[in-house]
Amino acid sequence: MKKRILAAAAAAVCAAGMLAGCSGQNTGNSAAPSNVENTSSNTQSGRITVTFWHAMNTDLIPELAEQFNQSQDAVTVESLYQGEYGDVLNNFRMAMAAGGQDAPDIVQVYEGGSAFMIESGYATPVQQYIDEEQYDMSDILPLIRNYYTYNGVMYSMPFNSSNAVLYYNKDMFREAGLDPDTPPATFAELGEYAKKLQSSETAGVALPIDTSLFEFNMVNIGKEIVDNGNGRVERATKAVFADNGGGLEVFNAYNDLYLTGAAEDFGSDSLQAFMGRKTAMTISSSSLISTVAKTVAENFEVGVGPMPRVDPDVDCGIPVGGGTLWLANKGTPDQERAAFQFMKFMIEPETQAQWHMATGYYAISQQAYELDSVKAFYEENPLFKVAVEQIMNSNTDAVGPVYAVNMEARSKIQDHWRAMMEQEETPEEAIRAAQDEITALIEQYNATNPLA
Amino acid sequence: MENVKRNTLFPARGNQAAAAARGGLAQFWKRHEKRLLGILFVLPALYLLWQFSYGAFFQTLYNSVHLTNIRGQAVAFCGFDLYRSLLSGEEFWNSCLVSVEFVLLTVLPSLAAALALAALCRGRMPGGRLINVLFSMPVAVSSACVTMVFMTLLEPSMGLVNELLGLDLKWYLDSELALVSVAMVVNWNLIAMDFIFLSAALRAVPVSYYESASLDGADGWKVFRNITLPSVSPTLFFLTVVNILQTFQAFGPINIMTGGGPSGATDVLSYSIYRDAFVNYQFSPAAAKSVLLFFILLGVTMVQMKSEKRRVFYQ
Numbered sequence: 185m186k187k188r189i190l191a192a193a194a195a196a197v198c199a200a201g202m203l204a205g206c207s208g209q210n211t212g213n214s215a216a217p218s219n220v221e222n223t224s225s226n227t228q229s230g231r232i233t234v235t236f237w238h239a240m241n242t243d244l245i246p247e248l249a250e251q252f253n254q255s256q257d258a259v260t261v262e263s264l265y266q267g268e269y270g271d272v273l274n275n276f277r278m279a280m281a282a283g284g285q286d287a288p289d290i291v292q293v294y295e296g297g298s299a300f301m302i303e304s305g306y307a308t309p310v311q312q313y314i315d316e317e318q319y320d321m322s323d324i325l326p327l328i329r330n331y332y333t334y335n336g337v338m339y340s341m342p343f344n345s346s347n348a349v350l351y352y353n354k355d356m357f358r359e360a361g362l363d364p365d366t367p368p369a370t371f372a373e374l375g376e377y378a379k380k381l382q383s384s385e386t387a388g389v390a391l392p393i394d395t396s397l398f399e400f401n402m403v404n405i406g407k408e409i410v411d412n413g414n415g416r417v418e419r420a421t422k423a424v425f426a427d428n429g430g431g432l433e434v435f436n437a438y439n440d441l442y443l444t445g446a447a448e449d450f451g452s453d454s455l456q457a458f459m460g461r462k463t464a465m466t467i468s469s470s471s472l473i474s475t476v477a478k479t480v481a482e483n484f485e486v487g488v489g490p491m492p493r494v495d496p497d498v499d500c501g502i503p504v505g506g507g508t509l510w511l512a513n514k515g516t517p518d519q520e521r522a523a524f525q526f527m528k529f530m531i532e533p534e535t536q537a538q539w540h541m542a543t544g545y546y547a548i549s550q551q552a553y554e555l556d557s558v559k560a561f562y563e564e565n566p567l568f569k570v571a572v573e574q575i576m577n578s579n580t581d582a583v584g585p586v587y588a589v590n591m592e593a594r595s596k597i598q599d600h601w602r603a604m605m606e607q608e609e610t611p612e613e614a615i616r617a618a619q620d621e622i623t624a625l626i627e628q629y630n631a632t633n634p635l636a
Numbered sequence: 637m638e639n640v641k642r643n644t645l646f647p648a649r650g651n652q653a654a655a656a657a658r659g660g661l662a663q664f665w666k667r668h669e670k671r672l673l674g675i676l677f678v679l680p681a682l683y684l685l686w687q688f689s690y691g692a693f694f695q696t697l698y699n700s701v702h703l704t705n706i707r708g709q710a711v712a713f714c715g716f717d718l719y720r721s722l723l724s725g726e727e728f729w730n731s732c733l734v735s736v737e738f739v740l741l742t743v744l745p746s747l748a749a750a751l752a753l754a755a756l757c758r759g760r761m762p763g764g765r766l767i768n769v770l771f772s773m774p775v776a777v778s779s780a781c782v783t784m785v786f787m788t789l790l791e792p793s794m795g796l797v798n799e800l801l802g803l804d805l806k807w808y809l810d811s812e813l814a815l816v817s818v819a820m821v822v823n824w825n826l827i828a829m830d831f832i833f834l835s836a837a838l839r840a841v842p843v844s845y846y847e848s849a850s851l852d853g854a855d856g857w858k859v860f861r862n863i864t865l866p867s868v869s870p871t872l873f874f875l876t877v878v879n880i881l882q883t884f885q886a887f888g889p890i891n892i893m894t895g896g897g898p899s900g901a902t903d904v905l906s907y908s909i910y911r912d913a914f915v916n917y918q919f920s921p922a923a924a925k926s927v928l929l930f931f932i933l934l935g936v937t938m939v940q941m942k943s944e945k946r947r948v949f950y951q
Contacts (some may be wrong), residue, residue: 274914281707300917304706393898451809451898453792460793588706592916602811602899632703632711 221246339507346471367489381464388446395594426619493625501582700924741819750830894906
């Protein structure tokens with residue numbers, strides 16, 4: 185019998201070890217040259233090689249890296265697609281924890297990971313090189329510049345930015361007797377329209393349960409999620425969205441929409457549902473406009489409107505989401521300086537114009553919008569104008585929260601949001617519970633990560 | 637007997653010192669050459685086992701009683717606080733419940749289906765080979781690919797399944813159906829694996845059993861109940877153990893299809909450990925959960941080994 189228990193224990197250790205295995209030593213996906221996407225022709229000595237990990241599943245990144253390599257003869261950039269945002273950040277984190285030899289020089293991180301990058305000390309603020317070279321950042325859209333500046337320091341180089349817009353089916357608007365050129369501007373209107381658009385086969389609106397929308401709406405009504413200036417002046421010590429009334433205002437707006445009976449939840453497939461005519465309207469990322477328009481071109485006419493407001497009288501702007509480029513703090517200033525050269529290339533008007541037109545992300549360079557190629561592009565893709573206007577007209581101080589536990593906090597908000605949708609919790613209960621849970625997370629985080 | 641053996645493998649200190657005095661290492665080597673060689677041969681395997689299983693296991697134990705910082709380093713001893721908060725919170729028990737449901741939704745149906753298919757394919761029939769190959773093929777397809785295919789099929793607004801069956805279900809987006817959707821993917825892979833093992837086991841059953849049974853006039857069900865089932869019971873037992881361990885650790889399909897959602901409906905233990913550690917960077921709760929999962933798996937394995945004695949029939 186003893187042997188049996190021992191055998192069982194050994195089997196279970198192996199099983200449990202597998203789970204733990206990943207958290208211990210790591211093998212790091214080292215950037216072996218064979219994995220590199222762009223095959224640079226230039227390998228002469230004297231060039232500094234810079235590795236770049238990114239999460240963009242597009243050929244354009246290696247292409248841009250190659251353009252950069254051809255454009256000068258001091259730096260060679262090797263780009264490497266590392267999977268989705270979360271995977272990139274995990275691989276980077278492990279490579280840095282293992283000493284940093286296998287870590288890239290530049291890593292692309294989504295906006296939700298910004299706080300991690302700042303707090304972990306794994307990044308060198310790009311501000312250091314902006315100051316050193318006295319590089320002029322004024323061409324970057326002020327909204328985006330502000331969004332990624334914390335306490336006066338720009339930590340990462342903006343690159344791909346997008347935010348949320350309302351997609352609507354113009355044909356269905358016409359059938360329901362609604363004006364196809366005036367989409368609903370507020371959540372109250374969204375509910376009215378949805379009721380008119382709803383049919384036995386189609387939902388009025390698909391509202392994805394996505395905390396970035398909640399954050400957008402919070403910023404839009406000028407309310408903070410966490411204290412200390414949304415975590416931007418000093419490290420946040422607690423969540424405040426229930427106390428300041430903002431969270432309830434936003435949740436009430438969502439709940440009223442659910443109460444119309446015309447809103448449905450398609451989760452991450454909302455846009456799919458919209459393209460499949462299962463819903464007349466939805467809210468989704470602005471970066472998908474051209475994809476959607478092309479996909480449904482033969483079936484119906486798409487309209488795009490700004491993200492609906494919660495309060496008809498307040499509009500503090502809509503912030504951005506997306507990703508930025510970070511310098512890995514590996515203690516190699518020469519590499520960092522070389523990497524910074526590539527970053528500058530990535531935000532040039534021509535680069536951003538290419539990027540904008542190919543992917544649908546905003547061009548973060550203001551001059552990019554003046555280029556003839558971009559102007560011609562808008563002639564063909566007029567829907568883009570709406571998204572671009574949303575970002576151009578936005579209050580430039582519209583910036584979201586920055587706090588280290590925000591990924592977990594986002595899922596807490598989503599859980600309570602869903603509970604509210606399923607009428608298990610009232611909006612008050614949902615918001616209060618979410619705030620308490622997030623405050624507990626922040627307190628625990630601050631206790632285990634004392635400020636130096 | 638046992639004592640004698642021990643003494644030669646690990647000689648008492650006095651002997652060792654004497655050996656060293658008498659002629660050093662060479663002599664020591666000569667005396668214990670066989671055993672030392674054996675140990676040398678085992679060392680690489682032991683090293684790997686330590687590095688990838690046991691070392692990680694002890695690291696996990698250590699982390700589970702410490703709080704970790706954003707880099708995942710243990711910064712403060714916290715005793716059993718993490719266990720206490722896990723066991724008193726809802727999330728952990730939800731994960732346990734979901735895991736058990738998930739095992740029921742995968743192991744039982746896949747074993748039953750695989751056994752039925754294997755029993756059907758036992759005899760000779762036209763195209764039998766092809767059918768065998770087709771039934772075992774899914775084992776060779778990566779579960780990530782299968783998941784993507786299933787997601788396309790089950791897609792709520794344009795998916796083929798809803799279209800063909802005239803349904804309007806949201807499958808993996810619906811908190812009631814999400815677990816079933818993931819279980820479908822896992823079953824698809826599991827059935828193929830179980831089928832291979834079970835058909836091999838069935839081939840090993842002497843044909844004479846079936847011949848004499850049919851001479852005695854036993855019908856299909858009786859044959860299955862009295863011959864087929866007992867002869868494959870060791871394989872069934874083995875598969876049950878392996879399947880349960882596998883599904884307890886199912887990760888890929890959940891990660892791709894639902895991410896543990898909606899609202900924790902597919903948050904099986906292994907996925908919630910991943911989420912804690914690699915999405916939320918909370919390493920110590922993840923470690924504590926891993927340790928609890930270890931004890932659960934240990935318990936499951938022991939119960940299974942006990943019941944094996946009573947129910948499994950070895951030829």
